[in-house]
Amino acid sequence: MTISLSGTALAAAIRAGITGTPARLAIVTATTDEATAWYVRSISAAAAKVGISCEVVETKDVAGTLSELGNDIHGIILATPVPGEVPAAEFAMGIPPTKDVDGANPVSLGRLAAGLPAFAPATAEAVVRLLEHHHIEIAGRRAMIVGRSTVVGKPLAHLLLNRHATVTVAHSRTPDLAAVTREADILIAAAGRAGLIGPDHVRPGAVVIDVGTNPTADGGLVGDVDPAVADRAGALSPVPGGVGPVTTALLLSHTVDAARTAAH
Amino acid sequence: MTISLSGTALAAAIRAGITGTPARLAIVTATTDEATAWYVRSISAAAAKVGISCEVVETKDVAGTLSELGNDIHGIILATPVPGEVPAAEFAMGIPPTKDVDGANPVSLGRLAAGLPAFAPATAEAVVRLLEHHHIEIAGRRAMIVGRSTVVGKPLAHLLLNRHATVTVAHSRTPDLAAVTREADILIAAAGRAGLIGPDHVRPGAVVIDVGTNPTADGGLVGDVDPAVADRAGALSPVPGGVGPVTTALLLSHTVDAARTAAH
Structure with a gap:
Protein backbone atom coordinates (compact mmCIF):
# COMPACT_ATOMS: atom_id res chain seq x y z
CA MET A 1 0.00 0.00 0.00
CA THR A 2 1.61 3.22 -1.18
CA ILE A 3 1.44 6.20 1.15
CA SER A 4 0.03 9.32 -0.52
CA LEU A 5 2.18 12.33 0.33
CA SER A 6 -0.57 14.91 0.35
CA GLY A 7 0.38 18.56 0.62
CA THR A 8 -3.01 19.95 1.59
CA ALA A 9 -2.69 19.69 5.37
CA LEU A 10 0.82 21.14 5.29
CA ALA A 11 -0.32 23.99 3.06
CA ALA A 12 -3.16 24.77 5.47
CA ALA A 13 -0.73 24.78 8.39
CA ILE A 14 1.58 27.19 6.57
CA ARG A 15 -1.31 29.47 5.68
CA ALA A 16 -2.54 29.40 9.28
CA GLY A 17 0.80 30.84 10.37
CA ILE A 18 0.65 33.88 8.13
CA THR A 19 -2.58 35.71 8.84
CA GLY A 20 -2.65 39.03 10.60
CA THR A 21 0.33 40.67 8.91
CA PRO A 22 -0.53 43.25 6.25
CA ALA A 23 1.54 42.39 3.19
CA ARG A 24 1.60 43.34 -0.47
CA LEU A 25 2.65 41.05 -3.30
CA ALA A 26 3.30 42.07 -6.91
CA ILE A 27 3.30 39.59 -9.77
CA VAL A 28 5.04 40.98 -12.84
CA THR A 29 4.05 39.24 -16.04
CA ALA A 30 5.16 39.81 -19.62
CA THR A 31 3.49 36.84 -21.17
CA THR A 32 -0.08 36.13 -22.21
CA ASP A 33 0.07 32.37 -22.35
CA GLU A 34 -2.76 30.49 -20.71
CA ALA A 35 -0.65 28.43 -18.27
CA THR A 36 0.93 31.59 -16.88
CA ALA A 37 -2.42 33.35 -16.65
CA TRP A 38 -3.78 30.35 -14.74
CA TYR A 39 -0.80 30.43 -12.38
CA VAL A 40 -1.17 34.17 -11.76
CA ARG A 41 -4.89 33.81 -11.04
CA SER A 42 -4.29 30.96 -8.62
CA ILE A 43 -1.66 32.90 -6.65
CA SER A 44 -3.91 35.97 -6.56
CA ALA A 45 -6.85 33.96 -5.28
CA ALA A 46 -4.74 32.27 -2.60
CA ALA A 47 -3.31 35.63 -1.52
CA ALA A 48 -6.79 37.14 -1.22
CA LYS A 49 -7.89 34.31 1.08
CA VAL A 50 -5.17 35.10 3.64
CA GLY A 51 -5.55 38.87 3.34
CA ILE A 52 -2.44 39.52 1.26
CA SER A 53 -2.95 42.26 -1.27
CA CYS A 54 -1.84 41.05 -4.70
CA GLU A 55 -1.21 43.34 -7.63
CA VAL A 56 -0.74 41.84 -11.09
CA VAL A 57 1.38 44.08 -13.32
CA GLU A 58 1.29 43.27 -17.02
CA THR A 59 4.20 44.84 -18.86
CA LYS A 60 6.33 44.67 -21.96
CA ASP A 61 9.20 46.34 -20.09
CA VAL A 62 10.09 43.88 -17.33
CA ALA A 63 13.29 45.59 -16.21
CA GLY A 64 11.63 49.00 -16.07
CA THR A 65 8.61 47.69 -14.20
CA LEU A 66 10.73 45.88 -11.63
CA SER A 67 12.75 49.02 -10.98
CA GLU A 68 9.62 51.12 -10.50
CA LEU A 69 7.76 48.97 -7.98
CA GLY A 70 7.09 50.97 -4.85
CA ASN A 71 8.48 50.55 -1.36
CA ASP A 72 5.04 49.42 -0.20
CA ILE A 73 5.46 46.14 -2.13
CA HIS A 74 6.93 43.43 0.12
CA GLY A 75 7.17 40.49 -2.26
CA ILE A 76 7.79 40.30 -6.01
CA ILE A 77 7.19 37.36 -8.32
CA LEU A 78 8.30 37.44 -11.94
CA ALA A 79 6.00 35.18 -13.97
CA THR A 80 7.78 33.09 -16.58
CA PRO A 81 8.39 32.67 -19.41
CA VAL A 82 9.63 36.16 -20.26
CA PRO A 83 9.44 36.59 -24.05
CA GLY A 84 12.57 37.57 -25.96
CA GLU A 85 16.25 36.73 -25.88
CA VAL A 86 17.16 37.79 -22.33
CA PRO A 87 16.94 34.93 -19.81
CA ALA A 88 14.37 35.36 -17.04
CA ALA A 89 17.17 35.00 -14.46
CA GLU A 90 18.84 38.11 -15.90
CA PHE A 91 15.64 40.13 -15.38
CA ALA A 92 15.30 38.62 -11.91
CA MET A 93 18.58 40.34 -10.95
CA GLY A 94 16.29 43.39 -10.70
CA ILE A 95 14.27 41.90 -7.83
CA PRO A 96 15.71 43.05 -4.48
CA PRO A 97 16.78 39.90 -2.56
CA THR A 98 14.69 41.00 0.44
CA LYS A 99 11.57 40.89 -1.78
CA ASP A 100 12.55 37.88 -3.89
CA VAL A 101 9.88 35.59 -2.44
CA ASP A 102 10.24 32.98 -5.20
CA GLY A 103 14.06 32.92 -5.07
CA ALA A 104 14.36 33.93 -8.72
CA ASN A 105 17.26 36.35 -8.40
CA PRO A 106 20.52 34.43 -8.98
CA VAL A 107 21.89 36.05 -5.83
CA SER A 108 19.22 34.17 -3.85
CA LEU A 109 20.29 30.89 -5.45
CA GLY A 110 23.94 31.65 -4.80
CA ARG A 111 23.29 32.56 -1.17
CA LEU A 112 21.27 29.36 -0.75
CA ALA A 113 24.15 27.35 -2.18
CA ALA A 114 26.60 29.13 0.09
CA GLY A 115 24.47 28.38 3.14
CA LEU A 116 23.52 32.04 3.67
CA PRO A 117 19.98 33.21 4.49
CA ALA A 118 17.86 33.67 1.35
CA PHE A 119 14.42 32.92 0.01
CA ALA A 120 14.47 29.56 -1.75
CA PRO A 121 12.42 29.05 -4.90
CA PRO A 245 -0.51 23.68 -2.67
CA VAL A 246 2.64 23.76 -0.51
CA THR A 247 4.38 25.89 -3.15
CA THR A 248 1.56 28.41 -3.18
CA ALA A 249 1.41 28.55 0.62
CA LEU A 250 5.19 29.11 0.78
CA LEU A 251 5.03 32.02 -1.68
CA LEU A 252 2.52 33.70 0.61
CA SER A 253 4.49 32.81 3.72
CA HIS A 254 7.66 34.27 2.19
CA THR A 255 5.73 37.45 1.37
CA VAL A 256 4.62 37.80 4.97
CA ASP A 257 8.18 37.10 6.16
CA ALA A 258 9.39 39.87 3.86
CA ALA A 259 6.75 42.25 5.20
CA ARG A 260 7.68 41.45 8.81
CA THR A 261 11.37 41.98 8.07
CA ALA A 262 10.64 45.27 6.31
CA ALA A 263 8.68 46.45 9.37
CA HIS A 264 11.73 46.08 11.63
CA MET B 1 48.72 1.92 -17.94
CA THR B 2 47.05 4.92 -16.31
CA ILE B 3 47.14 8.20 -18.20
CA SER B 4 48.47 11.09 -16.09
CA LEU B 5 46.24 14.13 -16.52
CA SER B 6 48.92 16.77 -16.17
CA GLY B 7 47.87 20.40 -15.91
CA THR B 8 51.21 22.02 -16.67
CA ALA B 9 50.89 22.29 -20.46
CA LEU B 10 47.34 23.61 -20.16
CA ALA B 11 48.41 26.14 -17.53
CA ALA B 12 51.22 27.33 -19.80
CA ALA B 13 48.77 27.70 -22.70
CA ILE B 14 46.40 29.75 -20.55
CA ARG B 15 49.24 31.98 -19.34
CA ALA B 16 50.44 32.46 -22.91
CA GLY B 17 47.07 33.95 -23.80
CA ILE B 18 47.14 36.64 -21.13
CA THR B 19 50.32 38.61 -21.57
CA GLY B 20 50.31 42.16 -22.82
CA THR B 21 47.30 43.47 -20.92
CA PRO B 22 48.09 45.66 -17.90
CA ALA B 23 46.06 44.31 -15.01
CA ARG B 24 45.99 44.72 -11.24
CA LEU B 25 45.01 42.02 -8.77
CA ALA B 26 44.34 42.49 -5.05
CA ILE B 27 44.42 39.63 -2.57
CA VAL B 28 42.64 40.51 0.66
CA THR B 29 43.69 38.36 3.59
CA ALA B 30 42.57 38.38 7.21
CA THR B 31 44.33 35.26 8.30
CA THR B 32 47.89 34.48 9.25
CA ASP B 33 47.83 30.72 8.85
CA GLU B 34 50.71 29.21 6.95
CA ALA B 35 48.67 27.45 4.24
CA THR B 36 47.00 30.74 3.32
CA ALA B 37 50.31 32.60 3.35
CA TRP B 38 51.75 29.95 1.01
CA TYR B 39 48.75 30.29 -1.30
CA VAL B 40 49.00 34.08 -1.37
CA ARG B 41 52.74 33.95 -2.16
CA SER B 42 52.21 31.46 -4.94
CA ILE B 43 49.53 33.58 -6.63
CA SER B 44 51.69 36.70 -6.26
CA ALA B 45 54.68 34.97 -7.82
CA ALA B 46 52.62 33.63 -10.72
CA ALA B 47 51.10 37.07 -11.31
CA ALA B 48 54.52 38.70 -11.38
CA LYS B 49 55.69 36.26 -14.07
CA VAL B 50 52.96 37.34 -16.49
CA GLY B 51 53.23 41.03 -15.65
CA ILE B 52 50.11 41.30 -13.50
CA SER B 53 50.56 43.66 -10.60
CA CYS B 54 49.51 41.94 -7.39
CA GLU B 55 48.80 43.76 -4.15
CA VAL B 56 48.39 41.77 -0.93
CA VAL B 57 46.21 43.62 1.59
CA GLU B 58 46.33 42.29 5.14
CA THR B 59 43.39 43.49 7.18
CA LYS B 60 41.28 42.80 10.23
CA ASP B 61 38.35 44.66 8.62
CA VAL B 62 37.52 42.59 5.53
CA ALA B 63 34.27 44.35 4.65
CA GLY B 64 35.83 47.79 5.00
CA THR B 65 38.90 46.85 2.97
CA LEU B 66 36.82 45.37 0.16
CA SER B 67 34.70 48.51 -0.04
CA GLU B 68 37.78 50.76 -0.20
CA LEU B 69 39.69 49.03 -3.01
CA GLY B 70 40.29 51.48 -5.81
CA ASN B 71 38.90 51.54 -9.33
CA ASP B 72 42.37 50.68 -10.63
CA ILE B 73 42.05 47.16 -9.20
CA HIS B 74 40.66 44.75 -11.81
CA GLY B 75 40.51 41.50 -9.88
CA ILE B 76 39.89 40.76 -6.19
CA ILE B 77 40.59 37.52 -4.33
CA LEU B 78 39.49 37.05 -0.73
CA ALA B 79 41.84 34.58 0.94
CA THR B 80 40.12 32.10 3.24
CA PRO B 81 39.52 31.28 5.98
CA VAL B 82 38.19 34.56 7.32
CA PRO B 83 38.37 34.45 11.13
CA GLY B 84 35.22 35.04 13.17
CA GLU B 85 31.57 34.12 12.94
CA VAL B 86 30.62 35.68 9.60
CA PRO B 87 30.92 33.21 6.70
CA ALA B 88 33.47 34.09 4.01
CA ALA B 89 30.68 34.03 1.41
CA GLU B 90 28.93 36.86 3.26
CA PHE B 91 32.08 39.00 3.05
CA ALA B 92 32.45 38.03 -0.61
CA MET B 93 29.13 39.77 -1.31
CA GLY B 94 31.33 42.89 -1.14
CA ILE B 95 33.39 41.89 -4.17
CA PRO B 96 31.90 43.46 -7.32
CA PRO B 97 30.91 40.60 -9.67
CA THR B 98 32.96 42.16 -12.49
CA LYS B 99 36.09 41.83 -10.30
CA ASP B 100 35.19 38.53 -8.66
CA VAL B 101 37.92 36.53 -10.41
CA ASP B 102 37.63 33.55 -8.06
CA GLY B 103 33.83 33.41 -8.20
CA ALA B 104 33.52 33.86 -4.44
CA ASN B 105 30.55 36.23 -4.40
CA PRO B 106 27.35 34.16 -4.12
CA VAL B 107 25.93 36.19 -7.00
CA SER B 108 28.64 34.68 -9.22
CA LEU B 109 27.66 31.17 -8.14
CA GLY B 110 23.99 31.94 -8.67
CA ARG B 111 24.61 33.37 -12.13
CA LEU B 112 26.71 30.33 -13.00
CA ALA B 113 23.89 28.05 -11.86
CA ALA B 114 21.38 30.07 -13.87
CA GLY B 115 23.54 29.82 -16.99
CA LEU B 116 24.38 33.54 -16.99
CA PRO B 117 27.89 34.91 -17.63
CA ALA B 118 29.99 34.97 -14.46
CA PHE B 119 33.46 34.14 -13.22
CA ALA B 120 33.51 30.56 -11.96
CA PRO B 121 35.57 29.65 -8.91
CA PRO B 245 48.62 25.02 -11.91
CA VAL B 246 45.47 25.32 -14.03
CA THR B 247 43.68 26.99 -11.11
CA THR B 248 46.43 29.56 -10.72
CA ALA B 249 46.56 30.25 -14.45
CA LEU B 250 42.77 30.73 -14.54
CA LEU B 251 42.86 33.24 -11.68
CA LEU B 252 45.33 35.31 -13.70
CA SER B 253 43.36 34.83 -16.90
CA HIS B 254 40.17 35.97 -15.18
CA THR B 255 42.00 39.05 -13.91
CA VAL B 256 43.09 39.95 -17.43
CA ASP B 257 39.55 39.32 -18.70
CA ALA B 258 38.27 41.69 -16.03
CA ALA B 259 40.85 44.32 -17.04
CA ARG B 260 39.92 44.01 -20.72
CA THR B 261 36.21 44.32 -19.91
CA ALA B 262 36.86 47.36 -17.70
CA ALA B 263 38.78 49.02 -20.55
CA HIS B 264 35.73 48.89 -22.83
Missing part, protein backbone atom coordinates in the same frame (compact mmCIF):
# COMPACT_ATOMS: atom_id res chain seq x y z
CA ALA A 122 9.05 28.04 -3.48
CA THR A 123 8.69 24.83 -5.49
CA ALA A 124 12.10 23.54 -4.43
CA GLU A 125 11.43 24.39 -0.80
CA ALA A 126 7.98 22.77 -1.04
CA VAL A 127 9.60 19.43 -1.92
CA VAL A 128 11.77 19.52 1.19
CA ARG A 129 8.93 20.70 3.41
CA LEU A 130 6.68 17.92 2.07
CA LEU A 131 9.34 15.30 2.88
CA GLU A 132 9.83 16.72 6.36
CA HIS A 133 6.09 16.96 7.00
CA HIS A 134 5.73 13.26 6.24
CA HIS A 135 8.75 12.40 8.44
CA ILE A 136 10.85 11.09 5.56
CA GLU A 137 14.51 10.94 6.53
CA ILE A 138 16.75 12.96 4.14
CA ALA A 139 20.21 12.82 5.77
CA GLY A 140 22.43 10.07 4.44
CA ARG A 141 19.97 8.98 1.75
CA ARG A 142 20.32 8.89 -2.03
CA ALA A 143 18.19 11.67 -3.47
CA MET A 144 17.78 11.85 -7.21
CA ILE A 145 16.36 14.86 -9.03
CA VAL A 146 15.24 14.41 -12.62
CA GLY A 147 15.36 17.87 -14.18
CA ARG A 148 18.03 20.56 -13.95
CA SER A 149 16.03 23.76 -14.18
CA THR A 150 17.18 26.94 -12.45
CA VAL A 151 13.84 27.23 -10.68
CA VAL A 152 13.50 23.69 -9.32
CA GLY A 153 16.21 21.10 -9.95
CA LYS A 154 19.30 23.17 -9.17
CA PRO A 155 18.08 24.94 -6.02
CA LEU A 156 16.54 21.68 -4.78
CA ALA A 157 19.94 20.01 -5.12
CA HIS A 158 21.36 22.60 -2.72
CA LEU A 159 18.48 22.28 -0.25
CA LEU A 160 18.94 18.50 -0.15
CA LEU A 161 22.74 18.74 0.10
CA ASN A 162 22.36 21.16 3.01
CA ARG A 163 20.27 18.43 4.67
CA HIS A 164 23.03 15.85 4.12
CA ALA A 165 21.51 13.79 1.31
CA THR A 166 23.77 12.36 -1.38
CA VAL A 167 22.31 14.17 -4.38
CA THR A 168 22.23 13.25 -8.05
CA VAL A 169 20.83 15.46 -10.78
CA ALA A 170 19.76 13.61 -13.92
CA HIS A 171 18.13 15.11 -17.01
CA SER A 172 17.15 14.68 -20.63
CA ARG A 173 20.75 13.90 -21.61
CA THR A 174 21.17 11.11 -19.03
CA PRO A 175 21.58 7.73 -20.78
CA ASP A 176 19.51 4.85 -19.39
CA LEU A 177 17.59 7.10 -17.03
CA ALA A 178 15.68 4.20 -15.45
CA ALA A 179 18.89 2.46 -14.33
CA VAL A 180 20.08 5.69 -12.73
CA THR A 181 16.82 6.59 -11.00
CA ARG A 182 16.46 3.09 -9.55
CA GLU A 183 19.39 3.98 -7.25
CA ALA A 184 17.25 6.58 -5.51
CA ASP A 185 15.83 6.32 -2.03
CA ILE A 186 14.04 9.59 -2.76
CA LEU A 187 13.19 10.30 -6.40
CA ILE A 188 12.04 13.77 -7.41
CA ALA A 189 10.50 14.16 -10.85
CA ALA A 190 10.91 17.76 -12.02
CA ALA A 191 11.39 17.48 -15.75
CA GLY A 192 8.05 18.81 -16.96
CA ARG A 193 7.20 15.77 -19.08
CA ALA A 194 3.96 13.93 -18.39
CA GLY A 195 4.48 10.28 -17.54
CA LEU A 196 8.29 10.44 -17.82
CA ILE A 197 8.80 8.36 -14.67
CA GLY A 198 7.29 4.90 -14.99
CA PRO A 199 7.44 1.85 -12.70
CA ASP A 200 10.76 0.80 -14.26
CA HIS A 201 12.35 4.00 -12.99
CA VAL A 202 11.52 3.31 -9.36
CA ARG A 203 13.13 0.97 -6.86
CA PRO A 204 10.39 -0.86 -4.94
CA GLY A 205 9.61 1.05 -1.78
CA ALA A 206 11.28 4.30 -2.85
CA VAL A 207 9.77 7.68 -2.02
CA VAL A 208 8.65 9.54 -5.15
CA ILE A 209 7.87 13.26 -5.26
CA ASP A 210 6.13 14.52 -8.37
CA VAL A 211 6.85 18.18 -9.16
CA GLY A 212 5.36 18.03 -12.67
CA THR A 213 2.33 20.13 -13.53
CA ASN A 214 1.55 19.29 -17.12
CA PRO A 215 -1.75 20.53 -18.56
CA THR A 216 -3.95 17.92 -20.22
CA ALA A 217 -6.16 18.39 -23.29
CA ASP A 218 -9.29 18.40 -21.12
CA GLY A 219 -8.09 21.22 -18.87
CA GLY A 220 -6.71 19.01 -16.12
CA LEU A 221 -3.25 18.64 -14.65
CA VAL A 222 -0.95 15.62 -14.58
CA GLY A 223 2.47 15.10 -13.08
CA ASP A 224 5.72 13.70 -14.48
CA VAL A 225 5.02 10.37 -12.78
CA ASP A 226 2.98 7.62 -14.42
CA PRO A 227 0.11 6.64 -12.07
CA ALA A 228 1.28 3.02 -12.31
CA VAL A 229 4.25 3.99 -10.11
CA ALA A 230 1.83 3.93 -7.16
CA ASP A 231 2.00 0.12 -7.21
CA ARG A 232 5.76 0.19 -6.77
CA ALA A 233 6.72 3.26 -4.74
CA GLY A 234 6.61 3.22 -0.95
CA ALA A 235 5.20 6.73 -0.99
CA LEU A 236 4.12 9.05 -3.79
CA SER A 237 2.99 12.68 -3.85
CA PRO A 238 -0.24 13.26 -5.81
CA VAL A 239 -0.76 15.76 -8.63
CA PRO A 240 -2.72 17.87 -7.96
CA GLY A 241 -2.64 18.11 -4.18
CA GLY A 242 0.99 17.34 -3.43
CA VAL A 243 3.80 19.84 -4.05
CA GLY A 244 1.49 22.41 -5.66
CA ALA B 122 38.97 28.95 -10.45
CA THR B 123 39.42 25.48 -8.95
CA ALA B 124 36.03 24.27 -10.19
CA GLU B 125 36.68 25.67 -13.66
CA ALA B 126 40.16 24.11 -13.65
CA VAL B 127 38.64 20.64 -13.27
CA VAL B 128 36.46 21.11 -16.32
CA ARG B 129 39.26 22.68 -18.34
CA LEU B 130 41.59 19.79 -17.44
CA LEU B 131 39.01 17.25 -18.61
CA GLU B 132 38.45 19.13 -21.86
CA HIS B 133 42.19 19.58 -22.44
CA HIS B 134 42.65 15.81 -22.22
CA HIS B 135 39.66 15.20 -24.51
CA ILE B 136 37.60 13.44 -21.87
CA GLU B 137 33.94 13.33 -22.83
CA ILE B 138 31.66 14.91 -20.21
CA ALA B 139 28.20 14.93 -21.83
CA GLY B 140 26.06 11.95 -20.92
CA ARG B 141 28.54 10.55 -18.41
CA ARG B 142 28.20 9.91 -14.67
CA ALA B 143 30.27 12.51 -12.86
CA MET B 144 30.69 12.14 -9.12
CA ILE B 145 32.02 14.91 -6.88
CA VAL B 146 33.16 13.98 -3.39
CA GLY B 147 32.94 17.19 -1.35
CA ARG B 148 30.20 19.80 -1.20
CA SER B 149 32.12 23.00 -0.51
CA THR B 150 30.88 26.35 -1.76
CA VAL B 151 34.21 26.99 -3.48
CA VAL B 152 34.65 23.68 -5.33
CA GLY B 153 32.00 20.96 -5.07
CA LYS B 154 28.87 23.03 -5.54
CA PRO B 155 30.02 25.26 -8.42
CA LEU B 156 31.64 22.27 -10.11
CA ALA B 157 28.29 20.47 -10.02
CA HIS B 158 26.81 23.34 -12.02
CA LEU B 159 29.68 23.45 -14.51
CA LEU B 160 29.34 19.71 -15.16
CA LEU B 161 25.53 19.89 -15.38
CA ASN B 162 25.84 22.71 -17.90
CA ARG B 163 28.00 20.30 -19.94
CA HIS B 164 25.30 17.61 -19.76
CA ALA B 165 26.89 15.20 -17.29
CA THR B 166 24.67 13.35 -14.83
CA VAL B 167 26.08 14.74 -11.60
CA THR B 168 26.20 13.31 -8.09
CA VAL B 169 27.55 15.15 -5.07
CA ALA B 170 28.67 12.88 -2.23
CA HIS B 171 30.26 13.96 1.06
CA SER B 172 31.26 13.04 4.57
CA ARG B 173 27.69 12.03 5.43
CA THR B 174 27.33 9.64 2.48
CA PRO B 175 27.00 6.04 3.72
CA ASP B 176 29.16 3.43 1.92
CA LEU B 177 31.01 6.05 -0.09
CA ALA B 178 32.99 3.47 -2.07
CA ALA B 179 29.83 1.82 -3.42
CA VAL B 180 28.55 5.22 -4.55
CA THR B 181 31.78 6.43 -6.12
CA ARG B 182 32.23 3.19 -8.07
CA GLU B 183 29.27 4.32 -10.22
CA ALA B 184 31.35 7.21 -11.55
CA ASP B 185 32.76 7.49 -15.04
CA ILE B 186 34.47 10.67 -13.84
CA LEU B 187 35.31 10.87 -10.13
CA ILE B 188 36.37 14.18 -8.64
CA ALA B 189 37.91 14.12 -5.17
CA ALA B 190 37.41 17.50 -3.50
CA ALA B 191 36.93 16.68 0.16
CA GLY B 192 40.24 17.92 1.54
CA ARG B 193 41.17 14.63 3.21
CA ALA B 194 44.47 12.99 2.27
CA GLY B 195 44.04 9.47 0.90
CA LEU B 196 40.23 9.49 1.19
CA ILE B 197 39.77 7.88 -2.22
CA GLY B 198 41.37 4.45 -2.42
CA PRO B 199 41.30 1.75 -5.11
CA ASP B 200 38.00 0.38 -3.74
CA HIS B 201 36.33 3.71 -4.53
CA VAL B 202 37.16 3.56 -8.22
CA ARG B 203 35.59 1.58 -11.03
CA PRO B 204 38.40 0.10 -13.18
CA GLY B 205 39.11 2.48 -16.03
CA ALA B 206 37.36 5.50 -14.50
CA VAL B 207 38.78 9.01 -14.84
CA VAL B 208 39.87 10.42 -11.47
CA ILE B 209 40.54 14.11 -10.83
CA ASP B 210 42.26 14.95 -7.57
CA VAL B 211 41.45 18.44 -6.27
CA GLY B 212 42.93 17.83 -2.83
CA THR B 213 45.91 19.87 -1.65
CA ASN B 214 46.73 18.53 1.78
CA PRO B 215 50.00 19.65 3.39
CA THR B 216 52.28 16.89 4.65
CA ALA B 217 54.49 16.98 7.74
CA ASP B 218 57.61 17.38 5.61
CA GLY B 219 56.30 20.46 3.80
CA GLY B 220 55.00 18.62 0.75
CA LEU B 221 51.54 18.38 -0.75
CA VAL B 222 49.32 15.33 -1.26
CA GLY B 223 45.91 14.96 -2.80
CA ASP B 224 42.71 13.28 -1.64
CA VAL B 225 43.49 10.24 -3.80
CA ASP B 226 45.60 7.34 -2.57
CA PRO B 227 48.50 6.79 -5.04
CA ALA B 228 47.43 3.11 -5.31
CA VAL B 229 44.42 4.32 -7.35
CA ALA B 230 46.82 4.75 -10.27
CA ASP B 231 46.75 0.98 -10.80
CA ARG B 232 42.99 0.99 -11.20
CA ALA B 233 41.96 4.31 -12.79
CA GLY B 234 42.06 4.82 -16.53
CA ALA B 235 43.38 8.32 -16.01
CA LEU B 236 44.41 10.27 -12.90
CA SER B 237 45.44 13.87 -12.32
CA PRO B 238 48.65 14.25 -10.29
CA VAL B 239 49.12 16.33 -7.13
CA PRO B 240 51.01 18.56 -7.50
CA GLY B 241 50.94 19.34 -11.21
CA GLY B 242 47.30 18.58 -12.05
CA VAL B 243 44.43 20.89 -11.10
CA GLY B 244 46.67 23.27 -9.13
